Amino acid sequence: MKTRFNSYDIICMISELQRLVGMRVNQVYDIDSKTYVIRLQRSEEKVVLLLESGNRFHTTQFEWPKNVAPSGFTMKLRKHLKNKRLESLTQLGVDRIVALQFGSGEAAYHVVLELYDRGNIVLTDYKWTILNVLRPHVEGDKIRFAVKEKYPLDRAKTDYAAPNGDVLRKILSKSKPGDNLKKILNPKLEYGSAVIDHVLLENGLSGNMKINKNPSKGFDIERDLDKLVTALKQAEQLLDNAKNQVAKGYIIQKKEERPAAEGESKFLLTNQEFHPMLFAQYKDQPFAELETFDRAVDEFYSALEGQKIDLKTIQMEREAMKKLQNVRKDHNKRVTELERAQLEDKKAAELISRNEPLVEQARMAIQAAIANQMSWDDIDLLVKTAQDNKDPIAIAIKQLKLNTNHITLLLSDPYDEGDDKDDEDNDDVDGRLKPMLVDIDLSLTAFANARRYYDQKRSAAKKQQKTLESADKALKSAERKTKQTLKEVQTISSISKARKTYWFEKFYWFISSDNFLVIAGRDQQQNELVVKRHLRAGDVYVHAELSGAASVVVKSAARGPVPPKTLAEAGLAAVGYSVAWEAKVMTRAWWVHAHQVSKSAPTGEYLTTGSFMIRGKKNYLLPEQLQFGFSFLFRLEDSCIERHRDERKCLAAEGVASDVASVEEQDEEIVVSDDDEPSDNEDSKRDSEATLATITEETTRIEIEETPQQQENDGERKVIKEEVKKEEQHKDESDDSSSETGGLNTHIKIDHGTGEVHTESKTLTLVEITQMDEESIVCFPIFPRKSKKTIEKEREERRKQEEKEKKDAPKRGHKGKLKKMKEKYKHQDEEDRALRMEILQSANTTKESKKAQKKAAAKNTKSKAGARAPKIPQPAPILLEAESEEEPEVELEQPGADTDVELLNQLTGCPYPEDELLFAVPVVAPYSALVNYKYKVKLTPGTSKRGKAAKTAVQVFLRDKACTPREKDLLKAVKEENIARNFPGKVKLSAPQLHKHKK
DSSP: OOOSOOHHHHHHHHHHGGGGTTOEEEEEEESSSSEEEEEEEETTEEEEEEEETTTEEEEOOSOOOOOSSOOHHHHHHHHHHTTOBEEEEEESTTSSEEEEEESOGGGOEEEEEEOSTTOEEEEEOTTOBEEEESSOEEETTTEEESTTSBOOGGGSOOOOOOOOHHHHHHHHHTOOTTOBHHHHHGGGOSSOHHHHHHHHHHTTOOTTOBBSSOTTTSBOHHHHHHHHHHHHHHHHHHHHHHTTSOOOEEEEEEEEEOOOOTTSOSEEEEEEEEESSOOGGGTTSOEEEESOHHHHHHHHHHTHHHHHHHHHHHHHHHHHHHHHHHHHHHHHHHHHHHHHHHHHHHHHHHHHHHTHHHHHHHHHHHHHHHHTTOOHHHHHHHHHHHHHTTOHHHHHEEEEEGGGTEEEEEEOOTTOOSOOSTTTTOSOBTTBOOOEEEEEETTSOHHHHHHHHHHHHHHHHHHHHHHHHHHHHHHHHHHHHHHHHHHHHHHHHHHHHHOOOOGGGGSEEEEOTTSOEEEEOSSHHHHHHHHHHHOOTTOEEEEOSSTTOOOEEEEOTTSOSOOHHHHHHHHHHHHHTSHHHHHTOOOOOEEEEGGGEEOOOOTTOOOOTTOEEEEEEEEEEOOOOOOEEEEEEEEEOGGGSGGGTTTTOOOGGGTOTTSOOEEEEEEEEEEEOSSOOOOGGGHHHHHHHHTGGGOOOEEEEEOOOOOHHHHHOHHHHHHHHHHHHHHHHTTTTTGGGTTTTTTOEEEEEEETTTTEEEEEEEOOOHHHHHTSOHHHHHOOTTSOOOOHHHHHHHHHHHHHHHHHHHHHSOOTTHHHHHHHHHHHTTTOOHHHHHHHHHHHHHHHHHSOOHHHHHHHHHHHHHHHHHHHSOOOOOOOSOOOGGGTTSOOSSOOOOOOOOHHHHHHHTEESSOOTTOOEEEEEEEEEEGGGGTTOSSEEEEEEEEEOHHHHHHHHHHHHHTOTTOOHHHHHHHHHSOHHHHSTTOOSSEEEEOTTHHHHHO
C-alpha cells in the first residue's frame, strides 16, 4: 500500500495548490507528533492545509481530531505564521522537499516539509536560519538540523533530465546478474517507480525484465537500449507537463474476497494507491476517478481508518467461516476413520480365522517360553534363531510386544495362490485377502482373537451410525453460529463506523441528575487543561482536600445557578477519584465559582502543573457515601431526540431549596494542588475538616494584637474588658439566645497579665450548622451582638450607600468627555437643547439597534429566570477588594449559548423500544445520577479488579430480559479497553441477582 508522495506526486500537488497563494494563516493545529494542520482564509473562502512529515501534504475537507493541547512546535508556528500571507509554495530543486513562504521581505518565514526518509518539518526566518525543527539531527559530518543553523538549500537535486544512451549503457553494465530493470533504474532517476513502470510498459518493456539473463525473455542492451531511452524521455515529458496543468486523481483499489450471504457483494474494494494519472500497470485493476489529485489524496487518507475496520471485519468473517469448515472436515475425517477401522478389523478377523493353526502354534510357542521363565531378550533371540533356520512359525512372528502380552504376526490368505498380480491392491478378489500385520493377544485363543476384532468392527459401525445421525444437528448448529457471528461482525463494524468520540470522553465525566455535564481531570496535565480550557464564567469548580483528588468542573454557563443535587454529585466525584476510594473514607468536598480560580500565584511563590489559587469563600458540601454506578448511554438518532428531551429535567425550580448543599462558607485564600499537601498555616483547619465523621470539641484561641495606638489608649482596653466581664456574668441568662448567637456554646477566659482572650467553643453537628445563618457561622459571640434585624438593616443601608456612590462616581474618561461637551455646547441655551433631545429621542425610538434589542431581551429573560430560580447559597460573582487590582491569568469565556445541552440531549440512559440507536457510550457516575437508567450496577470500594468487574457488569446487562437485540449489539460493540476506563479503582459490584448471572 502506498503511504507517501513521490516526486511526480509533489510536482502535481504543488501545481494544484498554487490557488492557495495569497491566503492568510488563521490558525495552526497539530493532529499528532508528525501531522500539522494550517487553516487558511481569504475573505469568505476557507481552506485547511494538512502537512505530514515524511509522507504527504494536501488540503482536506474532513474534520481531523486535533490534540487536546498544542505542542511546543505548534505554538512556535502560531507565533510566527499567524495572520501571515502565503506568498509561495515551491519545490526545492527536484528533491522531495516542499518550501512554503509566509510573509514577505524581512518579515518572511519559511516552512520546509521534507518527504523522504523519516521526514521533517523546519521553520526558518527570511535568511533561512532555523528557528525550530521538528526532528533535530545531523546528516554526515557538516549538515546539522538544529536551531540557529542555516538550512542547507544547496543539497537539493536540481535536474531530472533523462540520461542518454551512453550513460544508460554504463549504468546497466554495472548491474549484478539477476537484477531487474526497475531495481537498477529507480535509485538513479528522480521519476519514481510508478512512472518508470508506466513508461516501460508503454514502450514494450517491463520493470521486472532481467538484464542479459535470457536475451529471448530478459532485457538485451544492444536490442532494447533505444526503447529504454525513448521511455525515459517520455517520463521527463510527464514531469514537465505536470508543472503546467492540474491533474485528475485516481485511487487504485483491490478486491478483497469476503464470505457473504446471498444477495450481498462477495468482494470489498480497498484503497491501495493514489496517483495523478492512470498508469498502464493499473488499467486492469479497479479504480476510482476524482476531479483533482488533491481530492483523491484527501479521500485516500480519510478512508484509511474505515478501511482498517472493514479489513478487520473480513478477517473475523474468514475466521468464522474457517471454524465452520473445520467442523465439516472434522466430521468427514471421523466418518472416514471409522469406515477404515471397520474394514481393517474385519480383514484381521478373517485372516486369523483362515490361519487358525498358525496363530495357535505361534501363541503356544511364545507362552511355553514365558512359562519356562525365559527373559524377554532370550525369547527374542530364540525367535530370531528359528527364523534363521527357516521355521515357518517363527517367520510369521514379526514383533514381540510382551509388555502388553501381544505378538504381531504377518498373516496372508492361505487360499491365495498369488497369480493375480494386477489385483494386489484389492482386498476382495474372489474372497482373497492381502497379507497384513495382525496383533494377537497371547491370553486368547485364535477364535477369541478373531471374535475380538469382530466386536471392534461392530463397535466402530455403531459409532459411525451415531456420528452420521448427529452430523446434521452439529453442522446445522455450526452454520447457525457462523451466521450469527457474521451478522454480529457486520453490526459491530457498522456501529464502529458510526461511533463518534465526544470531546469530554478524554476526561473523567458524567451527566448529573439535572442534565449538567461534569468533567474531571485524570492527572495533573488534565487538571490544568480542565481549568484553563474548559472552565468558563458561570461554571463551578469542585475539589476535595485529599491526595490525588481531581479538579472537577460543572459546565453550567448560561444556565443559571447549579442545583444542590448536581453539586453533591460533583463533590462525590472529586472525593471518589482520590485516595479516599481505596481507604474507604467518607469526607467532604467544596466548590467555588469560576472567577475564584486563578493561576496567578502570590509574590515569591510558584504554582506547579495542576495547581491553582482559590480566592474568596469556599462552600463546603455534605459528606456522601462512596457509591458510584456503571451504566451505558445510548446515542439517539436525530428524529428520536425530542421524546427524551426532559428525562433529565432540572428539579431546582420545583422547590428543592430546602436541600441545602453548602454547609459552610469561609473567606480565605488557598492553593489547590494535585497532591493537596496542606500548608503550615492550614494544618489545623484541614485536619479538623478531614475528621468530619467524628466531630469533637475543640479549643480556639483568639489573640488580640496590640497596636501602639491601643497601648496608649488604656481606657479603651478597660472598656472592652468590662464588656467581656458583663458577658461572662450574664452567660447563664443568655442560654436561651442560642439562635441569636448561632448556637455556639462559648466559654470565655481573660488572661489579665497578657490581655489575651481564651474562648472554649463546642463545634456543632452538621444538622445544627445547616440551620444557622451565614453571620452566625462566621462570627464568634465574644462581644455583645446586635439583633438579626438590626444587622440586616445596617447591611441594606450600607449596600444602598455603596450603590449610590458607584452610580454618582464618573466612569473612566467621563471627566474629559464632560469638559469637551461643555466647551462644544457653551453657546446652547435650554430651549435649543430640549428641541435637539426630542429629535434624537424620536430617531432612537424609530430605529433602535439590534444590539440594544438583544441586550434588553437577555436582561428580561435573565430577570424572569432569576425570579423562578430557588435561593441557593452562592457567593456574589465579584472579586474581593484585596484581589480587585490583580488580573487573573485563567481566561474565562463569557457565557453564551450552551451547545453542550444539545449534545447531552443526544444521549439517553433509558431508551424506548421504538428508538433508533446508533452506538453506546460507557459511563461511570455517582449512583444517584443513574437512578433512571435502564442498565446500572452499583460500585463501592472493594477488591475486584476493574476489568473483571466491567466484564461482569456487561454480562449482567446482556442477560437482562428487557435487553433488545439492537441494545445487545451496541453493548457488544463497545471496546473492552473503554469499558473500565473511568472506574475509580478496585470495586465491589452490587446488582439484582448478580450471583445468578455470575454462575
